[in-house]
Every structure is written in structure tokens, then in C-alpha cells.
Amino acid sequence: MLQDQEALISLGNVRQWVRVAGTVHATVPLVVLHGGPGGNHWVFERTAGRLLEQHRTVVYYEQRGCGRSEAAEDPSADSYHVLIEDVLALIDWLGVPAVDLLGYSFGGGLALEVARVNPQRIRHVVVQAPAFHLADPEIAKSQIAGLTWAARGETADRIRRLDVPDLDRRLDAIWSLVDIETVDRFLFQDTEHARRNRSGWAESGLVNTGDLARALSQQPPPAVADHLPDIQRPVLVVSGRHDRNVPLSFTQQVAEQLPWAKLVVFEHSAHFPDIEETETFVETVLTFLESPMG
Structure with missing residues (x-):
């Protein structure tokens, strides 16, 4: 049993x-x-x-x-x-x-x-x-748009300056640039839930x-x-x-x-x-x- x-x-x-x-x-x-x-x-x-x-x-x-x-x-x-x-x-x-x-x-x-x-x-x-x-084009396009929207300040400027037309390579480049705050805004609608989630990640080790x-x-x-x-x-x-x-x-x-x-x-x-x-x-x-x- x-x-x-x-x-x-x-x-x-x-x-x-x-x-x-x-x-x-x-x-x-x-x-x-x-x-x-x-x-x-x-x-x-x-x-x-x-x-x-x-x-x-x-x-x-x-x-x-x-x-x-x-x-x-x-x-x-x-x-x-x-x-x-x-x-x-x-x-x-x-x-x-x-x-x-x-x-x-x-x-x-x-x-x-x-x-x-x-x-x-x-x-x-x-x-x-x-x-x-991981390489589905529709998902890649959504992630590029979402991360670009979520980025602020210098991170947003660096994304805008990217000159990488290839879809997958551009997405990889953006992921390499984004900070924690950008990722949280990208994944969550409510930043308080994002903080709770990140706190859980840290607690887990x-x-x-x-x-x-x-x-x-x-x-x-x-x-x-x-x-x-x-x-x-x-x-x-x-x-x-x-x-x-x-x-x-x-x-x-x-x-x-x-x-x-x-x-x-x-x-x-x-x-x-x-x-x-x-x-x-x-x-x-x-x-x-x-x-x-x-």
C-alpha cells in the first residue's frame, strides 16, 4: 500500500x-x-x-x-x-x-x-x-517581446542596442543581459508573488x-x-x-x-x-x- x-x-x-x-x-x-x-x-x-x-x-x-x-x-x-x-x-x-x-x-x-x-x-x-x-518560434517571439517590455533603465537600453536578427540568438543574448527584477516582471503579474517565489528559490538552495x-x-x-x-x-x-x-x-x-x-x-x-x-x-x-x- x-x-x-x-x-x-x-x-x-x-x-x-x-x-x-x-x-x-x-x-x-x-x-x-x-x-x-x-x-x-x-x-x-x-x-x-x-x-x-x-x-x-x-x-x-x-x-x-x-x-x-x-x-x-x-x-x-x-x-x-x-x-x-x-x-x-x-x-x-x-x-x-x-x-x-x-x-x-x-x-x-x-x-x-x-x-x-x-x-x-x-x-x-x-x-x-x-x-x-525550447526553440519554438512562437514562444521565442513572446519571450523576446516580454523581456523587452519588462526591462528598465540600462538593461532596457542594452537590449535595444542589440543587433542580432536571428531569433534564437537574439533571445539567448537578451537572457544574458536581463537582471533579477526584469525576470520577475516577465514571469509574474504581481511583484509580491515574484518576491515570494524568489525567496523560496533561495531557501531551497x-x-x-x-x-x-x-x-x-x-x-x-x-x-x-x-x-x-x-x-x-x-x-x-x-x-x-x-x-x-x-x-x-x-x-x-x-x-x-x-x-x-x-x-x-x-x-x-x-x-x-x-x-x-x-x-x-x-x-x-x-x-x-x-x-x-x-
């Missing part, structure tokens, strides 16, 4: 961090996939996760080389296929026939790919601002090495990017109205291509509705997860 616990478990021969909470509810486990690539669940555990645990069995899982998980001997060999196999191995470890998935940002794209590859192991899927690939992002950047997008209509599972698609990282227009296109999708837009959020409108986000997720399969 599944029990509340925190552990490093072997998935694909790499010890990866998992925390299980809320098993007293005996529900279908809700496996949460973080963003990045290279992120962690520290802040989510202490915001939306804490409320979800009051109603559901929640499984926090940090991908190989991310957060509190160990890295493979050769991180450059990491791939979408390996990440998918890790999630399926996690479901096996849980000892259940199927799970619900909740993925935010990069984790949303990963959740959809898992549901496409092995639908019999997945019941419902929740994706918040799902991203499939966890860092994004960039290894996973570098490995994935050398690969084509996962197949799900072109096969969304093949996902025959109920999907809740969530977006912040002011998301400049993964724009609402992109998220809307994802929802339109999914056969059983419901789109919910959070009016007072940017990239993190789970932080900026936590209680409403959790209520929305719980209502969806308790809905019939259709």
Missing part, C-alpha cells in the same frame, strides 16, 4: 527524488511534473501542493539531474525518450494501474507526451502553460545546472507537438492571461488540438497561476480531476 514518504528511488539507473503525500485519501495518485527544464518542486510543494494534499494523494517527482534528484553519469545523453521512460518507471514503482498527471511549463509538454505514448497508464492530465521545445536544457536543445521536439489530436484523455489546459513566457495564444492552440480539452484562463496571473491565484487554481484542478472520464 502506498505510504507518505520522501525517497531517492532508482529510475532508469539514476536515483531520483520522489515525495508522496496525502495517501490517507486513497485517491488515484496525482503525479506532478515540474518545469525548466531543470527546475524543481520546492515552491509548488509549499503553495498549490500543500492545498492539493488536503484532498488528493500527491506525488512530487523531480526529473534526473534536477532539484534533489541525482544526475546520470553522462547528462548529455538525456533525452525526451529517457524522461518519458522515467515517468513510466515511476508509475510502476507506485504500484498502481494508472495515475493523473499535472505538469507545468516544460512539465506540461512532458505530461502530454507521456499520455500520448502510454495512454492506458494515464487517467486525467492537467497542463499549465505547456511547452514542448537548489540550482538549475542547465545540463538537461542543453541536452534537450540538441534534439528535435517530442512527437506530441505534431500529434496532439491523438491524445484520447481528458486534459485541463491552464494559462495565465498575462503569460509572456508561454503565451496564451500558444496555449489556446494546444487546447484546440486536443480532442477532450478544457481551457481555463486565470485573469490575474502570468506564467504561474499556481502561485498568483493559488486557491482558485487548486479548486479548478480538483474539480476537473473529480469529473467523469467522458
Whole structure:
């Protein structure tokens, strides 16, 4: 029987961090996939996760080389296929026939790919601002515009002076110039929530090495990017109205291509509705997860 616990478990021969909470509810486990690539669940555990645990069995899982998980001997060999196999191995470890998935940002794209590859192991899927690939042109254009808007003073001047027409190279150049305040304005609608998020990052002591992002950047997008209509599972698609990282227009296109999708837009959020409108986000997720399969 599944029990509340925190552990490093072997998935694909790499010890990866998992925390299980809320098993007293005996529900279908809700496996949460973080963003990045290279992120962690520290802040989510202490915001939306804490409320979800009051109603559901929640499984926090940090991908190989991310957060509190160990890295493979050769991180450059990491791939979408390996990440998918890790999630399926996690479901096996849980000892259940199927799970619900909740993925935010990069984790949303990963959740959809898992549901496409092995639908019999997945019941419902929740994706918040799902991203499939770091080099998606629409996302890159939105990030360039968003960071340019968020920049102030000398940072804004340096961005304006950039003479780099290539889309990907220009985005990389802008990211190399921006400061903490610019990133916070870019990712959040409310600067107070941005401060809370950054305080959580500092408290965690966890860092994004960039290894996973570098490995994935050398690969084509996962197949799900072109096969969304093949996902025959109920999907809740969530977006912040002011998301400049993964724009609402992109998220809307994802929802339109999914056969059983419901789109919910959070009016007072940017990239993190789970932080900026936590209680409403959790209520929305719980209502969806308790809905019939259709």
C-alpha cells in the first residue's frame, strides 16, 4: 500500500527524488511534473501542493539531474525518450494501474507526451502553460517581446542596442543581459508573488545546472507537438492571461488540438497561476480531476 514518504528511488539507473503525500485519501495518485527544464518542486510543494494534499494523494517527482534528484553519469545523453521512460518507471514503482498527471511549463509538454505514448497508464492530465521545445518560434517571439517590455533603465537600453536578427540568438543574448527584477516582471503579474517565489528559490538552495536544457536543445521536439489530436484523455489546459513566457495564444492552440480539452484562463496571473491565484487554481484542478472520464 502506498505510504507518505520522501525517497531517492532508482529510475532508469539514476536515483531520483520522489515525495508522496496525502495517501490517507486513497485517491488515484496525482503525479506532478515540474518545469525548466531543470527546475524543481520546492515552491509548488509549499503553495498549490500543500492545498492539493488536503484532498488528493500527491506525488512530487523531480526529473534526473534536477532539484534533489541525482544526475546520470553522462547528462548529455538525456533525452525526451529517457524522461518519458522515467515517468513510466515511476508509475510502476507506485504500484498502481494508472495515475493523473499535472505538469507545468516544460512539465506540461512532458505530461502530454507521456499520455500520448502510454495512454492506458494515464487517467486525467492537467497542463499549465505547456511547452514542448525550447526553440519554438512562437514562444521565442513572446519571450523576446516580454523581456523587452519588462526591462528598465540600462538593461532596457542594452537590449535595444542589440543587433542580432536571428531569433534564437537574439533571445539567448537578451537572457544574458536581463537582471533579477526584469525576470520577475516577465514571469509574474504581481511583484509580491515574484518576491515570494524568489525567496523560496533561495531557501531551497537548489540550482538549475542547465545540463538537461542543453541536452534537450540538441534534439528535435517530442512527437506530441505534431500529434496532439491523438491524445484520447481528458486534459485541463491552464494559462495565465498575462503569460509572456508561454503565451496564451500558444496555449489556446494546444487546447484546440486536443480532442477532450478544457481551457481555463486565470485573469490575474502570468506564467504561474499556481502561485498568483493559488486557491482558485487548486479548486479548478480538483474539480476537473473529480469529473467523469467522458
